[in-house]
Amino acid sequence: MKNQNVLVIGSGVAGIEASLTLADAGLNVHLVEKDSLIGGQTIKFEEVYPNMECATCMLAPKQQEVLQHDNINLYLLSKVKKVEGSVGKFKAQIDKKARYVSLVNCIGCGACYDPCPVSLDNVFEEGMSQKKAIYVACPGALPNAPVIDPENCVRLNGKKKDCNACEEACGFDAIDFTEKDKTIDLDVSAIIVATGFDQFDVKSLPEFGYGKHPNIYTAMEFERLYAQNGPTGGELTLREEKPIKSVGIIHCVGRKEEGYCSGVCCMYSMKFAHFIKDKAPKAEIREFHTDLCIPGKSHQKFYEDLAKEKVNFIRYKEIDVKGKNGSLEVNYTNNNGKKNSFKPDMVILSSAMISSAGTKDLAKKLGISQDSMGFFTTQNENLSPIDSEKEGVFVIGCAEGPKDISDSVSQAEAAAGRVLSILQ
C-alpha cells in the first residue's frame, strides 16, 4: 500500500477543491493555511461574474465540508518549514502558530471582541475597518472562531501582563494564553501547492495617484466596499460618505510593468459596473480599457449587456489620474490619439495579479523554481500546466499564474486526478 497522505498548501478555492476531491477518495489530506480562516481571496467577493452569484454563499458549504471532513487535517496559522524527499516519500515539517483560542470550546459568539482594549487596522478589509487584538477577519469567517494577534495583544506582548478581558468575557473557557507554537512532521506521497496570488502594488505607479486622493480605490478595496459583510456593510459610499455620481474604472494597471495580461481584470471591472448600476443606478460609469480580454463562452454577452446599459467603454492608449482641489481628473489619450479628460468622484484601479509574497521562499523549500514573472514554474512535457519541475509536486490556481475561479477549480480537480492516478 502506497503512502495515502497528501499535503495541500493553501486553503483558497483551489486548495479546498483539491483537498475535498482527495479526501472523498479516502486519502488523508493535510491542509496547511497561513491564515486563521479558510477560503482565500474568493470569500472576499460579494458576487462573482458572469452569473453574479454570491461567492461566500457558494463557497460556505465547501468550507464547512473541509472543517467537518474526517479525512482532512487542517493546520491553520501554519507554514511549511522544510520539505525533503521525493514523490511517494516526502517528509514535510509544518510550523503551526498558536491561536490562543480553542476551536473545540469556542462557539463563535463574539463576546470577547468588545472588552479587548487594543484597536488595529483590519488587513482583511484592506485597512478600511478596525479590529481588536482578538478578532475574526469578517462576519461569516470559517472556522467561526477568533484568533489572538500575539504581537498586539497586551497580555501576550507583555505590555499589560494581567489583562484578561477576553478570557473573562468568554463563557466557554475557550481562551488559552498558554498555548504554544508547534512543529508538525508529516510523511506524504504528493504535494499540491495552492498559494494563490497578491495584488500588484498600485502605489508603485504614481501616475494613478493612489494614496494621494481618498476616493481612488484598488479593485480589492472596492470588492470589500461592496460586500455585505465588509467594512461599510455593503453601503456604497465615498470615503467622506457622500453618494457616488460618477466612476472611472481603469483596466490593465500594472500589465506593462509585470509583462503579462492577468486574464480576469476585464471581467471583474465590468462586474464592478454591475455593482454600481445596482446600488447607484444613476451614476455615470466609464470603463477605460486597452484590449478587452473576455475569453469565456458567456463573457462577451456580459460585456454586450453592460454596453446596452449605457456603461461607456473607452479604449485608451495612455492614462493618468490627478487629484485637483478635492476632485479627481482622469486624463487619457484614446485609440485615435485624441486627448480627453473625465472628472469622476471615484476611480477604481483594476490591477494585475502577481505571485504571492511567499512564493520565493516556498519554491526554495520545495526545490522548484519561479518563472520570469515570479510564479511557480510548471513544465509542459505532458502538456499539462500543473506539473512542477519536481515529480509529485503540483501547482494549481493562481500560484501557477493568473486565472479565474473556474480554471482554478479545474486545476484543483486535475491535481487530485494526477495524484489519484499515480496512487491507483
Next chain:
Amino acid sequence: MNKNIGVYVCECGPNIPERIDIDKVVNEISSMDEVKTVKKYSLMCSNDGKKFLKQEIEKEELTHVVVAACSPKDHENTFMKVCEEAGMNPYLFQIVNIREQCAWMIPDKEEATSKAIQYIQAGIHRVLFHEPLEKKELEINVDALVIGGGISGIEASLSLAGPKRKVHLVEKTDSLGGMAGKLSQILPHQGSKIKSVKEKIEQAKNNENINISTSSEVKEIRGFLGNFEAVIKSTPENGEEKEQEIKTGAVILATGFDLFDLKENPAYGYEKNENIVSALEFEDMINSEKIVLKNGKKPKSVALIHCAGRKEKGYCSKVCCLYNLKFAHYLKDNFPDIDVKELYMDLCLPHKQDQSYFDQAKEKGVEFIRMDEVVKTKSSGDQVEIEYKDNDKTDKLKADMVVVAPAMVPSKDTSHLAELLNLPLDKSGFFKELHEMLDPVATPMEGVYITGCALGPKNIPESMTQSHATSGKILSSLIPGRKIVPEVKVSKIKEELCTGCQTCLSVCFYGAISYDPFKGVSVVNEAICRGCGNCVGSCPSGAIHSKHFTYTQLYQEVLDALR
C-alpha cells in the same frame, strides 16, 4: 409503536438563556402529553453533551428526539449521528433552531421565550410523523466510457486506466488524435511539438486497460453513477458493422469542437478567392512546408484575420490570437522577407506566457492593426484587398495571401449526445457545466463528466487539465471495492394519483424521473434523485411527496409555527 419523545433544550452557553427563559420553556414543554422527558443542557454539541444525549436515549428508551439549539447547518448532523450511535433511526430526530431564529432575533425576552416554545411544539408535532428511513448501498462498476478520441479523450483515458479500471475509448472517425492531431505544432511557448500527441496515441494503443473502438458511435446509454449501460455501434470501412453492449461506472464526453463556417459571412470572402484560406488550411500548408499561392509563387505579404465569427457567435474563442501569433512567428522565422500583418479586434492573451510571445512577434516585424470588423474582402489584381472598420473609419489593406481564423463552435454531435443523456446545453450550443465556477467539468447527471472544447473554446493545456479533472472526479467517487450510498430523502410518486402528465419530467434537473408508458405514470429512479423537491411542487395532482418532507410532516409543523 409506542412513541417515547425526548426533548433537549441546549443553552449554548450564555447565548440562549440571555434572551430566553429556559426554565419556562422546559416547564411548558413538560406539560405536553406527547413528551416523555424534557431536559436542559449547557452545551449539547460538546463531547460531554453528546455523551449525555446518548445515555438519555438509552436510559429513557427514546424512540424520537427533538433538540432545541442552533441552526441545523451547525449541528443537525452531529445529533443525528448521536441518535444512530444510540441505536435509534437518525431520521426520527428533529432539530429546532431557537438560537438564530429566536434568541438572536428577538430583543424582548418574553416574546423570544414564547416563540421558542411554539417552535419546539412544532418540532414535536413534526417528529411524531417522521418515518424511519434506511440508507441503501449499491454495488458499482468502476470503469469509464470516454466518448471522443481527441487529445482530451486520450488524456482522460490514460489518466483513468489502471489494473482495476478499464476504459472504453470510442472515436467516430477511423483514427485517434482529433483536431490537435491536425495542427502543425502546439504553441511552442506552451510546450513540446506535435510528437507528444502521437506519443499519447501510441501510449493509449499500448495500454491493455484501454479498449479503443474507432469508427464507432454510442447509440444508447442509460443508468447512473456506478451503473451505466451503453451500446456502441462500430462501422469500420472495410469490415462488418457490429454492436456491443458495455457496462461502465462513469461517462466522459470529449467530443471537441467544429469550426465556424466562414461562408456564413461573405465579408471574409472565403472561397471567393483562392488565396483566402482558413487557419486549418494554413496549418496544412505548414505541415507540408509549402506556403504558396495558387499560382505556385511564394507570397510576399500575408494578412492574418482574427476574430472571424466572434460577433456572429457572440463569444471570443480564446485561442485564435495565439495561433495567429504562431503563424506569424512561423512566417517570420522561415521567410523573413514576407510582410506579415495581423488584423484583430481585441488581443486576447490571458495566460502568463502569452504577452511575451506577442512582444517577440512584434520585434520580428509583424504589424498589428486593430479593427472593429472586416467589411469586405475581394480580389484586387493578383492580390486580396481587405476593407475594415475601426471607430467608424474604414481603411483598406492589400496582401498576397489572407488567412482567416474562424471561431470554435460546438461539434455536430453535441445536441444528439445531449438528448441521449438528457444534458443541458448553454446558449452557444456547447455542453453546460453543472456550475460554471465551482463544478466546471460535471453535469447534472452524476457520473457524466465533460472535458475540453465540448464545454467551450480552450487551448490544449486547458483541455488536458480538464481531462485530469474529470479523472479526479471519477477516481474520487468510484473506488474499487467501495459501494455508493444514494440520497435517502428522495421523491416518491403515488401511482394511483399520478395522471401521467409528465410535468415532473420537465422540472427534474437530474434526469431522475422517467415515464412508464405501460402504466401511464411517472417513475422516480431513487439512485439518481437528489431530493431537491422540484417535482413535488410542480405536480398538479399532488401525487409526489418528498421523503422526510411529507405533506403531513410539514402541515403539522406549520400548524404550530403559525399559531
